[in-house]
Amino acid sequence: MTELREVVVCSPLRTPVGRMGGALATVPALELATTVLTALLDRTGVDPAAIDAVIAAQGYPTMEAPAIGRVAALDAGFGVATTGYQLDRRCGSGLQAVLNAAMEVQTGVADAVIALGVESMSNAPLYTVEGRRDVSGAGLLLRDALSRGRETVGGRRFPTPEGNVGSAELLRAEYGISREAQDALALRSHRRAVAAQDSGAFDAELVPVEVPGRRGSMLVDRDEHPRADTSLAALGGLRPILGRSDAEATVTAGNSSGQNDAAAACIVTTPQRAAELGLVPMLRLVSWAVAGNDPLRFGVAPVPAAHLALDRAGIGFDDLDLIELNEAFAVQVLACLADWGVDAEDPRVNPRGSGISIGHPIGATGIRMLATLAHGLPALDGSLALETMCIGGGQALAAVFARV
Known part of the structure; x- marks a missing residue:
């Protein structure tokens, strides 16, 4: 077997994260994707012909951009020789795109691949599965892709009728975690994100998005989801989502992630090819792992995934x-x-x-996190980082990266 090549990550970038129905709501997922791809080419100066493929993650696609990695590449000015496809591992999709790109580079299938993640949850489709059959007098039933996906992600054998919120409440009961502890973490998250915004810590990773409007275009260059005005009192005043059916419920919109719009991308290649293309690597992939568990306990799937990734890297949490x-x-x-x-x-x-503070645009989140991680490590004078996330349906991804 051929020895696997070393893999590095270059120039991770992202758009601002928009709120559901917010500043980026009128921008289709394809436009978000092409915006970040175009910026990636502009900032790196890489010839599009040097990119072998664009691997795109998206959780709520439509047929406006099938296999969105390919369509976004074409729209962003890549040549027809640059291939592309689309994948979905729910919340872990963006990181999975990076890992798929890494495997192609490691094995020599490709030399330089762009991993792309995109989601416009504001434009997630309403759909019907009966439309091609006889329509009854009651008409067609339209399903909301966002809510339906959370109900069906465990399949028939592992139903999740209360979606991800019900799974979160199960963990609350199992671990005995209080509402106060949850709200305190949510407040801490917002304060940290707002502090990062105000200090300019996000500036290097951000790509502005031009949003057309009736009175002219507006440039969105700042995350919309962090709340500078939130407080424990404000968070404590929110009603639990499942409060009507569970008197012990504690999960609210305030201590949960948002539904958001964004895109993110990075170049995955070898150190040698990066040097040839004039790229400056920021991270080296050390190890990664995926783990599965009961869909109703998906929130703690990062526990085994992280342990596997750390064991494969030969390190522990203290490192x-x-x-x-x-x-x-x-x-x-x-x-x-x-x-x-x-x-x-x-x-x-x-x-x-x-x-909770920056937002969770499903397909883009993994690469958004990677961009923040890559720019955050030098600020901490750190060398090793772990990225991990739970995945609806009972999975988790974890990856260890080293600063280059």
Whole structure:
């Protein structure tokens, strides 16, 4: 077997993250994707012909851009020889795109691949599965892709009728995590994200998006989801989502991740090819792992995934300088940290915020996190980082990166 080649990540960039129905709501996923791809070419000066493929992650696609990696590449000015496709591992899709790109480069199938993640949850489709058959007098039933996907992600044998929120409440009961602890983590996340915004810490990773409007175009250059005005009192005043059916419920919109719009991308290649293309690597992929568990306990799937990735790297949690653990729910983060033996206020964990504050545009999140991680490690004078996230349906991804 041919020895696997070393893989590095170059120039991870992302658009600002928009709120559901917010500043980026009128921008289709394809436009977000082409915007970040075009910026990646402009900032690196890489010849599009040097890119072998664009691997794109998207959780809520439409047929406006089938196999969106290919369509976005064509629209962004790549030649017809640059291939592309689309994948879906739900919340882990963006990171999976990076890992798929890495495997192609490691094995010599490709020399330089762009990993792309994109989601416009504001434009997630409403769909019908009866439309090609006889329509009854009641008409067609339209399903909301966002809510339906959370109900069906466990298949017939592992139903999740209350979606991801029900799974989060299960962890709350199992781990005995209080509402107060969840809201405290949510507040900490917002404060860290707002501080990063105000200090300009996100500037190097951001790509502005031009949004056309009736009165002219507007440039969106700042994450929309972090709230500078939130407080424990404001968070405490929100009603639990499942409060009507569960008197013990604690999960609210305030201590959960957002539904968001964004795109992110990076170049995955070898150190040698990076030098030839004039690229400056930021990260080296050290190891990665995927793990599965009961769909109703998907929130703690990062626990075994992280242990596997760290074991394969020959390191432990004490060796890490940065831990990027996506905040699907505050309760899920707290449960994972408890199992790892990491303090909830450990400054290494999401120092610039995460899903609760920055937002969680499903397909883009993994690469958004990677961009924040890549730019955050030097600021901490760190060398090793872990990126991990839970995945609806009972999976998790984890990857260890080293600063180059």
